[in-house]
Amino acid sequence: MSPMIHHIPEHLIRAYAVGGLPQGFSLVVAAHISVCDECRARLETEEMAGGAILEALAPDTATDGRDTALLAAVMAELDDPAPAEPVFVRSGIFPAPVMQALDGRPPRWRPLGAGIRQTILNSDREGSVRLLFIPPGEAVPDHSHNGLELTMVLQGSFHDETGAFNVGDVEVADGTLEHSPVAGTGAPCICLAATDAPLRFRRFLPRLLQPVFRI
Amino acid sequence: MDNDAESRLCEQTAWLIAVRDNRDRDAFARLFEFYAPRIRTMLARSGRFGTAADDIIQDVMLRVWRKSAQFDPARASASAWIYRIARNRHIDVIRKDARPVPEELYIENTAEPDAAGGLALDQESRRLREAIGRLRPDQRAVIEQAYMGELSHTEISEISGLPLGTIKSRIRLGLDKLRHELKDLRTE
Numbered sequence: 001m002s003p004m005i006h007h008i009p010e011h012l013i014r015a016y017a018v019g020g021l022p023q024g025f026s027l028v029v030a031a032h033i034s035v036c037d038e039c040r041a042r043l044e045t046e047e048m049a050g051g052a053i054l055e056a057l058a059p060d061t062a063t064d065g066r067d068t069a070l071l072a073a074v075m076a077e078l079d080d081p082a083p084a085e086p087v088f089v090r091s092g093i094f095p096a097p098v099m100q101a102l103d104g105r106p107p108r109w110r111p112l113g114a115g116i117r118q119t120i121l122n123s124d125r126e127g128s129v130r131l132l133f134i135p136p137g138e139a140v141p142d143h144s145h146n147g148l149e150l151t152m153v154l155q156g157s158f159h160d161e162t163g164a165f166n167v168g169d170v171e172v173a174d175g176t177l178e179h180s181p182v183a184g185t186g187a188p189c190i191c192l193a194a195t196d197a198p199l200r201f202r203r204f205l206p207r208l209l210q211p212v213f214r215i
Numbered sequence: 216m217d218n219d220a221e222s223r224l225c226e227q228t229a230w231l232i233a234v235r236d237n238r239d240r241d242a243f244a245r246l247f248e249f250y251a252p253r254i255r256t257m258l259a260r261s262g263r264f265g266t267a268a269d270d271i272i273q274d275v276m277l278r279v280w281r282k283s284a285q286f287d288p289a290r291a292s293a294s295a296w297i298y299r300i301a302r303n304r305h306i307d308v309i310r311k312d313a314r315p316v317p318e319e320l321y322i323e324n325t326a327e328p329d330a331a332g333g334l335a336l337d338q339e340s341r342r343l344r345e346a347i348g349r350l351r352p353d354q355r356a357v358i359e360q361a362y363m364g365e366l367s368h369t370e371i372s373e374i375s376g377l378p379l380g381t382i383k384s385r386i387r388l389g390l391d392k393l394r395h396e397l398k399d400l401r402t403e
Contacts, residue, residue: 018362019302023312030315040317041390044290048336048386050302050362051294052343055227057363059252060259067251070269071244074276078240082281090318097315122312 006169008032008039012150017046023122024129024194027101028150028170031192034095035168093154093167098131098192107131114138127196134158134183134191147197149173154192157184224337227293235283246293247276254301257363261305271308275301285319289332289393292340332393339386346382 008016008029015021016029033040088100101121109117115135122129127147134140136156151171158165160181165171173179183189224232227249233242251272258268278300286296306314347355 014361017299017302019306019314023310023315027315030317033317037320037395038391040320041387041393043317044295044390045383045387047295047299048292048340048343049358049383050298051292051296052340052347053359053362054250054253054257054298054301055294055344056347057253057256057359060255061252063252063255066269067248067255070251070273071247074247074273074280075240075244077273077277078243078280082277096318100313100315 004036004038004166004168006163006165006171007036008042008150008170009172010042012172013039013042014046017043017050022126022194022196023124024127025148025150025196027097027121027129028152028192028194030097031095031154032152032168032170034090034097093190095154098154101129109133116140127194129192129194132189132191132193134181134189136183136185136188139180139182146175147195148175149193149195151181151191151193154190156187156189158182158189158191159184224288224333225292225341228288228333228337231279231283231286231293231296232288234280235286243280246279246297250279250294250297251276254297257301258305260359260363263305271301271304275304278304287333289336290390292337295340332389335389336386339382339389343382343386 012021012025012029016026021029029039029043033043086100086104088096088104090096091099094102098121102119107119109119109131111117115138117133119131120128121131131154132140134156140158149172151165151173153165153167153169155167157167158181160171160179162171162177162179164184171181223229227246230239230242230246230249233239234246254272254275255268258264258271263271275297279297282300286293291299303314303316347358350358
């Protein structure tokens with residue numbers, strides 16, 4: 001894999017570490033850290049800080065009796081078998097956290113026009129996260145954002161006004177960026193894209209249809 | 216190894232290693248007695264009390280016992296490792312979907328446990344604790360809010376300017392270096 005140039009910004013790694021990111025952004029951060037040792041080191045540094053602060057917290061001593069009873073309950077369970085939990089592993093271009101969001105199955109692509117396809121992985125009131133498939137050389141319609149958009153390349157590449165993005169790279173676009181990403185000419189570009197607001201397309205897809213496509 | 220305080224791991228990390236290597240129940244009980252009341256404080260900051268907090272603490276501490284084989288003192292202090300587990304479990308409970316977590320970094324058969332790396336990280340972690348102890352009350356309130364408080368990403372403001380910044384960047388450089396060494400191991 002070529003070295004990554006576009007990483008997750010420090011403040012988003014911190015927000016992930018402390019549990020402050022919506023589900024979609026958390027998925028992009030987890031997917032990028034799965035392939036980026038540098039950002040993994042940043043995350044573990046944030047966790048070192050979190051650990052040091054946890055250690056320095058005043059213990060809740062009003063509940064000593066409660067903790068004693070809980071300790072007894074936990075000690076009694078130590079030999080119980082661990083409950084089975086599904087384990088997801090990387091599959092092809094999809095890192096383990098993406099496979100988890102796909103429930104271990106291959107993506108079910110839905111056409112969006114112009115050969116572009118998507119699979120929505122999660123959508124809630126905090127935003128959405130999807131896989132996008134863009135044919136080589138194809139442009140994603142001009143769009144700007146009400147909020148923040150994080151896009152990680154899983155296969156192929158894309159470029160826009162801000163630069164070129166290859167496998168593992170993450171583009172961070174906020175409300176001020178109006179951009180028209182174009183897929184590279186090699187393999188189709190497959191991206192993991194998360195937003196905390198509906199995208200606003202400038203043309204190509206009538207605004208009225210946006211709720212239908214959920215894009 | 217001599218018994219100079221600087222060359223000994225902090226006691227929480229030593230307990231966790233005893234749990235990992237010897238399935239030491241007394242050491243586990245000490246970990247519980249140290250962390251359970253602190254995790255309780257952490258959960259109370261985001262409005263979880265009573266049995267709702269009990270359930271998470273129980274789950275976190277059972278995970279500590281069951282997953283201790285994954286603990287590597289060259290990459291995390293016991294507190295950092297347990298902080299991560301507590302955060303993950305807390306968010307799993309808040310959201311209907313499991314929290315996305317990065318792939319584990321598996322290193323094949325590292326010949327020797329990295330004792331030097333563990334001590335180096337432990338010393339940085341000690342400095343981090345001291346720096347937190349020296350913060351002004353208002354600064355401390357800000358970082359406690361950011362790392363322990365209500366989970367909202369908009370209010371996790373710029374805290375890099377606090378005196379923790381330098382120590383954190385040293386830890387990061389140490390972990391970066393470790394990563395590169397591990398990468399060499401992985402590609403050999």
